[in-house]
Amino acid sequence: MIVPLHSVLRPGAEADYEREHQRIPDDLAASFARIGIRNWSIWRSGRDLFHLVECDDWVAAMKALAGDPADEAWQAHIGRYVDHFVGAESGPAGQVLPHVWSLRDQVADDST
Numbered sequence: 724m725i726v727p728l729h730s731v732l733r734p735g736a737e738a739d740y741e742r743e744h745q746r747i748p749d750d751l752a753a754s755f756a757r758i759g760i761r762n763w764s765i766w767r768s769g770r771d772l773f774h775l776v777e778c779d780d781w782v783a784a785m786k787a788l789a790g791d792p793a794d795e796a797w798q799a800h801i802g803r804y805v806d807h808f809v810g811a812e813s814g815p816a817g818q819v820l821p822h823v824w825s826l827r828d829q830v831a832d833d834s835t
Contacts (some may be wrong), residue, residue, distance in 0.1 A: 728774040734805040750793035785815035
């Protein structure tokens with residue numbers, strides 16, 4: 724599954740966030756692989772971050788990360804720059820941005 728997310732940086736944290744996100748810790752990458760996260764890409768526009776996560780099951784992955792030492796250390800570190808994830812108050816399922824439209828789907832529908 725592909726999961727789109729939206730987070731917002733703290734004011735003035737853009738350069739620091741990008742510097743600190745040049746590479747995540749190897750133990751966190753290993754945790755991601757273990758729980759089925761295959762890729763995580765992030766784009767920035769001003770303070771807004773847009774993430775695309777390729778994983779087996781987003782909610783299960785977030786549940787599996789609970790208490791993971793590598794993730795806890797990373798969140799404590801990177802959390803200094805991130806203000807919030809949109810929808811996070813509803814848990815991992817509430818973070819996922821709703822799908823609106825895709826050219827691929829439209830073209831597929833038109834060809835049937």
